[in-house]
Amino acid sequence: MNIIDTAAKAQEYANEIMPFLGINKKREIARLLFEIAKRDNLAPPAILPPQYAKNFEQAKKFLISKRYPKNFKTAAPDSFYLPDLNLNFTLKADLKQEIFYPKNIFIENGEEGSPAAQNALKLFPKTSPQYFDYKNFPAAEANYSKRKETLIITKEKFDFVKPCPCTRDCFCCGYNLINLGFGCAYECAYCFLQQYQNLHAIILPANISDFLKKVESAKFKKGIFPYARVGSGEFTDSLIFDNITNYSKDIVTFFRGRAEYFEFKTKSVNIDNLLNLPPAGNVAVGWSVNPQNIIDETELLTPSLKERLCAAAKIAAHGFKTAFHFDPVILHDGWRENYKKVLEEIENALPKESILWFSLGTLRFKRELKKFIEARFADNSILDEEFLLAFDGKLRYADAARKEVYDYLRPLIKQKFPAAVNYLCMEKQI
Numbered sequence: 053m054n055i056i057d058t059a060a061k062a063q064e065y066a067n068e069i070m071p072f073l074g075i076n077k078k079r080e081i082a083r084l085l086f087e088i089a090k091r092d093n094l095a096p097p098a099i100l101p102p103q104y105a106k107n108f109e110q111a112k113k114f115l116i117s118k119r120y121p122k123n124f125k126t127a128a129p130d131s132f133y134l135p136d137l138n139l140n141f142t143l144k145a146d147l148k149q150e151i152f153y154p155k156n157i158f159i160e161n162g163e164e165g166s167p168a169a170q171n172a173l174k175l176f177p178k179t180s181p182q183y184f185d186y187k188n189f190p191a192a193e194a195n196y197s198k199r200k201e202t203l204i205i206t207k208e209k210f211d212f213v214k215p216c217p218c219t220r221d222c223f224c225c226g227y228n229l230i231n232l233g234f235g236c237a238y239e240c241a242y243c244f245l246q247q248y249q250n251l252h253a254i255i256l257p258a259n260i261s262d263f264l265k266k267v268e269s270a271k272f273k274k275g276i277f278p279y280a281r282v283g284s285g286e287f288t289d290s291l292i293f294d295n296i297t298n299y300s301k302d303i304v305t306f307f308r309g310r311a312e313y314f315e316f317k318t319k320s321v322n323i324d325n326l327l328n329l330p331p332a333g334n335v336a337v338g339w340s341v342n343p344q345n346i347i348d349e350t351e352l353l354t355p356s357l358k359e360r361l362c363a364a365a366k367i368a369a370h371g372f373k374t375a376f377h378f379d380p381v382i383l384h385d386g387w388r389e390n391y392k393k394v395l396e397e398i399e400n401a402l403p404k405e406s407i408l409w410f411s412l413g414t415l416r417f418k419r420e421l422k423k424f425i426e427a428r429f430a431d432n433s434i435l436d437e438e439f440l441l442a443f444d445g446k447l448r449y450a451d452a453a454r455k456e457v458y459d460y461l462r463p464l465i466k467q468k469f470p471a472a473v474n475y476l477c478m479e480k481q482i
């Protein structure tokens with residue numbers, strides 16, 4: 053049964069078997085039926101027999117025990133997130149593997165001569181540019197899946213440098229961010245931009261020099277490192293559009309010899325600019341990594357693990373530093389062996405001395421993202437695991453499951469890469 057039918061059948065059966073319920077209670081029953089039906093490939097009547105459907109409390113308790121077999125006994129009753137099944141399947145992700153070529157290019161007046169704008173015109177000659185004033189910011193089609201149709205080159209005026217916002221009640225590693233773009237061409241099923249980005253376009257700032265001026269005068273916290281770290285991958289992948297912006301050239305030139313370290317956080321292999329620059333010992337490329345089976349399922353349109361590690365080896369051989377982010381770690385059958393294998397592949401691919409740090413964080417996301425994932429990646433299996441509303445209001449694996457991941461991976465990383473710092477990202481002490 054496809055996901056649209058599964059959702060419809062879950063709603064129909066909730067109406068049929070418990071017609072006496074109000075809208076909200078029916079919504080919870082339908083949601084639980086849907087999630088179990090999707091995960092176990094079962095029809096709703098096979099999940100909730102009539103004898104358990106006599107009253108709401110009994111039916112919900114029964115379904116919760118089926119949907120959350122590992123946690124239903126210990127999780128707080130309000131930690132199960134059961135939103136309605138109003139899923140907009142027209143938002144389905146566009147998974148065609150195509151080279152980024154926008155149909156619309158908007159350039160802010162005053163930035164026509166900027167290197168980013170000039171380069172975009174050169175790279176996409178078949179698209180006629182349109183020009184706009186800051187006060188009339190262009191609109192784009194209201195569909196996240198169409199974001200790659202529109203490129204907006206703008207002058208950033210406000211958002212230059214800031215400490216990483218981290219998350220409520222978490223240990224903060226002291227990272228600092230510069231936002232050199234908004235929007236990404238990859239399709240990671242868990243990406244928060246699906247729900248967060250409201251202008252569906254790729255937006256690139258033209259004024260890198262203004263960012264670097266702000267960095268020049270910023271007072272950075274060092275956090276857990278002996279030096280301050282600055283990175284650019286919060287609202288986009290740091291290198292995916294580097295062939296358009298060429299920002300890596302300005303960044304490396306600016307940071308070379310400075311006290312701060314700069315990190316390009318990426319899944320891409322767009323490293324040509326870096327390989328054509330003299331290296332800098334305080335500039336790292338940090339790859340987000342996952343086992344290949346997880347990449348195939350959830351990090352769609354991204355380079356494979358092998359390709360990422362091959363790029364990392366070239367970066368290390370060239371003389372830049374590297375870093376790796378096991379983030380998000382995604383639970384699945386065989387996760388221990390699979391993540392261990394990724395560590396072994398890193399070990400075999402590049403010299404340990406090039407690696408400055410590893411970060412780790414298990415999959416977590418704002419509750420609002422859940423319906424976007426379901427609508428855009430109907431076949432996803434990442435949501436079949438048990439997510440609970442956690443200390444920061446996000447959906448996370450239970451404390452015990454996250455602890456198991458960290459207790460397994462952190463010592464393994466320490467043992468294999470003793471000189472690299474390894475730390476938890478957006479996590480509390482558990």
Ligand code: SF4
Nearest residue numbers: 236238240243288289
């Ligand atoms: S690479 Fe990062 S920004 Fe791009 S889709 Fe994946 S998670 Fe989102």
